Amino acid sequence: MFSCKSEKNKKTDETKASTEKKYQAKAPPTQPFGKEAFGESDKTTLRWLGMGGFFINSHGTTLMIDPLLGDFDMPVMIDFPIKAENVPNLDAILVTHSDNDHYSIPTNRKLKKVTNEFHSTIYVDSLMKNEGFNSIGHTIGESFTIGDIKVKVLPVDHSWQNAYPGTSDRIFKDEDSCGFWIETSDGTIWATGDSRLMPEQLKMQEPDAILFDWSDSEWHFTLEGAVKLANTYPNSKLLLNHWGSVDAPDFPPFNADPEVLKKLVVNPERIVLLAPGEPFILEKLKK
Template identity: 25%
Template structure:
């Protein structure tokens, strides 16, 4: 796999009008959100394109005002085929984002943890047939072109519902000969390296905002530290890491300068990048995947 970092000027909506003929284009939407375009399909992972949390916590708890603006208005989003949500927290499964998008695009399907199926339906008001449930250890083929493998995530624990379904997931995606791993929100857990290594990912999308006793005391679960994210990718033989889940909420972030310093100090075969606005990440693989 080759990975090009292509900054662009102007709004994201304009950039999305140009689609890749081969490989995969990837754009950061802020927090843990990404848009992936294979040329044939567009999918989102964990999009948070509203201010619903700022409204929810207006008079209580830490401020959830956005540090970065919404990168694209929902009514400017081009047609979408699938949205994948890793877990039920609102910055990953946001009714104010998912509902309007699903109502705009009748073909759009949403993949969510099976443990969150009922909640997702209630939260968005969408019909059950719009959703696909997954659990860790399962593999799904979307439209005969996109392979999705679900793995466990620990945010900060490996939690299950009453039926034994995992609350927090990561997704390994295979499309156009390229494999991308989105960990969801997670910290290290026993067996994680083996599970992630089996995905044979070319690129890992990993949170780096870390965790702290103060946040835990406030009921706010944490994530990988930057060093832990790099260590996981290195241990799994993943050639590139895109660090994200920073820069949205002031109470739970990591300074961009800290990530940039780590990028500059990196040695070895794993490449570290900081997810950024106004950048297209273009991935090229050996061939289109056959499933």
């Protein structure tokens, strides 16, 4: 498991010294939610948790993707919409990779007792098993189900540790990280995870909603890559994440501005700037 604070210290080439605090886009005010959001439902509701995390309730099947609900090692600008100890139940937690803004050990330890199962890559599964989580590791391309939800594990390019000697005592592989393709009765959701742009990411079925990695960093889509991906799927709703949460105006992975993206993508009205905790109802695209 790797700390984004450590990543920041390693990436001196991405850091610019300044005596004045730079502007940084901030997420809208948090909309807290409680146990009522976890009950039976006749629809699929998504809520951004802040950072890279999401909560999904699809007709009563509940899951979280990359939940981080406190205890981060860098200062944050948001209030998290729910405390981990207030989560009543989860059918599953999906984790895209081992960086601690996505695989939060403190959060997952608190969620362990109310979570039926954890899913991730083979590598992250090994870390989870060390924690005693009821975890299952998957290869890229593998599919599994959570209730009536079907999930497929997708490839990403995010082995940033190899570019910074001393970060890790192991060589990372791209298959140590992943994205997820999630099929519900109300539509499809693509959780991109953190990734540099890959050719195969431009050849997919158009999803109804993309949990969009919005980060102008060399180990993410970058601005150019984000625009290219967004315009490849011109009708998909773009639920931006990885922005507006961490107080790090000099650190590109966390300080992208949605207003920049709005000026460059086709159909900018489909960009959804959720407040942490704000509900979004998933609907299929009109063909």
